[in-house]
Amino acid sequence: VRGLFVTGTDTGVGKTVVSAVLLAKFPRARYWKPIQTGIESDDDTAEVLRLSGRGPSGARAEGIRLRHPVSPHLAARRAGVRIDLDQLTEWTAAEDGAWIVEGAGGVLAPVNESQTVADLMKRLKLPVAVVARTTLGTLNHTLLTLEALRARSLAVAGVLMCGDPNPDNRATIECQGRVRVAEVPRFDPLTQASFATWTAPAWLEEYLA
Ligand SMILES: Nc1ncnc2c1ncn2[C@@H]1O[C@H](COP(=O)(O)OP(=O)(O)OP(=O)(O)O)[C@@H](O)[C@H]1O
Ligand SMILES: [Mg+2]
Secondary structure: OEEEEEEEOOOOOOHHHHHHHHHHHOOOOEEEOOEEOOOOOOOHHHHHHHHHOOOHHHEEOOOEEOOOOOOHHHHHHHHOOOOOHHHHHHHHHHOOOEEEEEEEEEOOOEOOOOOEHHHHHHHHOOOEEEEEEOOOOHHHHHHHHHHHHHHOOOOEEEEEEEOOOOHHHHHHHHHHOOOOEEEEOOOOOOOHHHHOOOOOOHHHHHHHO
16 A cells, blocks of 8 residues: 555544545545544544545545444453454555555554554554644654654654644754654634645655645
8 A cells, every 4th residue: 555654642633634634635545544443432434534525435444443432452352352453454465545544542552462553554564644733742742653653663754733833843843853744723613614724745745646
């Protein structure tokens, strides 16, 4: 596969919103959520299609759907199953489309007793985009995330800072994280029409066009 693995510094930082805006801007890209937890309240695939205005062909069905809104390893254990990354990613071997793959939680969220989301990234061999908050606390979380990715030889495509702009935090992440940063504003309202105000940085074309 080609494309981007969209991870975050935390849960709830804007991975799904960023995936939706990317899906709206790059009509040839498609979306996949390998592990969806908390399915009684959360459906990132439906949310991404709704926000981006793309039809059902804009996404592939989730790899695994789990009821409990907890870490993947725990949600799987409670469901009496084990997440097998080889099995989950089998279909990608013969696939050459551009995919936006949204992880669960952050880089080191456990997926079973011994593996984490980083192992899923490794199998997919996709460059990683890190979605980060713009507010206080983001420097530590973002620099830790970049260090964890690089320690595993995972390619970092860039950081997408999601929310009200904070130029000091952006500059610090670019400089101390040695990384490209793009800003995604807080969309108000959070609708497809608001996405028109955002222009994707040119470097994303390399992965998603
Ligand atoms: N750029 C944005 N503009 C407006 N609202 C946003 C933006 N980013 C995030 N939000 C708000 O924050 C909520 C959480 O964001 P989102 O669902 O994208 O997080 P996530 O990282 O995908 O979480 P999860 O780990 O559950 O997948 C959204 O439902 C939305 O209400
Ligand atoms: Mg999400």
